[in-house]
Amino acid sequence: MTHFLARRALGLALTVWIVVTLAFLMMRLVPGGPFSAERRLPAAVAANVDARYHLDWPLWRQYVQYLGPLNVDTHGLFGDRERVFGGVLAGDLGPSFRHRDYTVNQILAESLPVSLALGSLALVWSIALGTVIGVVGAARRGSKLDLWLRMGSSLGIALPSFVIAGLLVLVFALTLGWLPVAGNTSFAHFVLPSLALGAPVAAYIARLVRTGLIEALSQDYIRTAIAKGLPFSTVVRRHALRGGLLPAISYLGPAAAGVLTGSLVIERIFAIPGTGSHFVASALDRDYTLALGVTIVYSVLIYSLNALVDLAYTRLDPRIALEEL
Amino acid sequence: MSLLEVTNLRVRYDTPRGPVWAVDQVSFKLDAGETVALVGESGSGKSTTALAILGLVAFSGGTVETGEIWFGGKNLLALREDELRAVRASEIALVFQDATAALNPFLTIGLQIAEVLEVHRGLSRREALVAAGKALGDVGIAEPEARLASFPHELSGGQRQRALIAMSLIAKPKVVIADEPTTALDPALALLVLDLLRREREQNGAGVLLVSHDLELVASEAKRVHVMYAGRVAESADADELFAAPWHPYTAALWRARPRLDGERPKRLAAVAGAPVDPAALPTGCAFHPRCEFVVERCRRERPDLSGLLRAEGAMSLRSGRRSACFEKERLALPREEASTP
Ligand SMILES: Nc1ncnc2c1ncn2[C@@H]1O[C@H](COP(=O)(O)OP(=O)(O)OP(=O)(O)O)[C@@H](O)[C@H]1O
Ligand code: SF4
């Protein structure tokens, strides 16, 4: 176990470093800067602003400063303490270039909990519902019910989330008036967005569980279990479910990361101040530090969730040893 | 009355190429304490027959069209699913061929054995595990209690095979169906399996239905043999009679083509000349006629029924119940007579 954790921690550090470096370079390669979209600044002012954020530095120096904690600021560690930021390794993601009075840390501290809460809610219901639908579909394979459930899942996968969101708002908020249209001030505000956010995940899980379970049910050892005189429900629950769930579980790593980090579309529609909208906006605005900050959070999340999935795998399948992962 | 009696069994699989009658008009009996064998080349319907007895053909997409399977005064084919469940493993057990595939890789050996007793004998998990440990010891697994917590992949091939047999036989079934129990095994392991099956028969009086394509094995183990070809029984006879003088050209060819004792045990049934029959496109008349050296005109038009000899010498066959589905069986059964008639 410690072996596994140590290796994963190392892997995480390496992955994040590579992601940060690539993102850092890529963002500088696209033309335009954080301030080029604004009214043309007088050349002197532009130079001032650039100097304030060290955009006038050579790239390598900016990179070293960004990573930290090595300080290459002209003012120096013992200078006038005007260092712009301490660097990623010191846990300081720097100031936002666009949200002038905020640091990236502040923005994330405000928006990430919102996205995480919404995403967890979406995950919980979509995993539960998707699994149940998948199991029912596999157990009643070929029945009318199975057909309907499969059609439902196909819709959930095919429909874009803004369509689902729109339909939900239309029915439950505008027509029935049961739930608020938008905002994030109460639990009720989270219901519709979590439904819209989780719908494709639930549909995908339903499909993966169904095919996984059908595959598992066709194994020789299932025939053995039936030949032992076990009730079908026991055969499914005890003998088929573990194997049948494995595909859905490997999907869950990336899916959970995607849902937890928030979706731009859902957050826009429901006016939820989550991280998802910041990610896209920051990239478009060339808000370098914010975009990099969100990227770092995302990659940490994705990497950790995948490690979690691997861990779950070893719990489910005794043939996979933790040491080999 | 026999322990198990199969009459007129007919099983259909619907395949993309049309319906296949994998088993057709198959009848046989099995008594307590005896071994009866089904032999035949690949695709002759042996496994399907075995699976039909426990109502398992639906699992692979087959349908039992006609037939009766009498066991303990009940027709198994007429039972409800829950009644049939009570028979499985408890009264009639299947020993599957490939232990690696037949054991669930996700569950411990102990649980897989114990659950048989839990469901059929109402034991608690704890009691059932104790019994499972004993059963593992009985089939010769060292440190049986420790092995209860092992997963199948943690055992050697031999241990897995032993565990599978312990699992199949733990509820002391009256009928044991062994489908190719030795085919994939090395000789030492094959001997072990046969030994365990024999012990079950001799000590507990179980009837053993042995499904195999290994003629040597069948000749040494079985009292009665049913040779299957293209889903039908080609010949039924006591083992000693059958191999001394086959009454069906297919049996004769099989017996001639069998690998010799000094050779290796065959993985597949030794080749009989001619192409194996395609069950989706059965020849007219006798299904064996394209490969038969005794073929006559009638064989291409009519299908021979399974029956004894018509002549006086056939009276013996009535007593022993020996039968062959061949128009020309007299030529095989009474070769001397044929030689004397011009
Ligand atoms: N699930 C299935 N679907 C369609 N056809 C099947 C199925 N299982 C078996 N068959 C067909 O039924 C026939 C009999 O098969 P069966 O497995 O009973 O033969 P077998 O005598 O046990 O052969 P083997 O020695 O290869 O095990 C074969 O022609 C096979 O193609
Ligand atoms: S019936 Fe005719 S074809 Fe069939 S086995 Fe007998 S002799 Fe051969």
Ligand SMILES: [Mg+2]
């Ligand atoms: Mg078979």
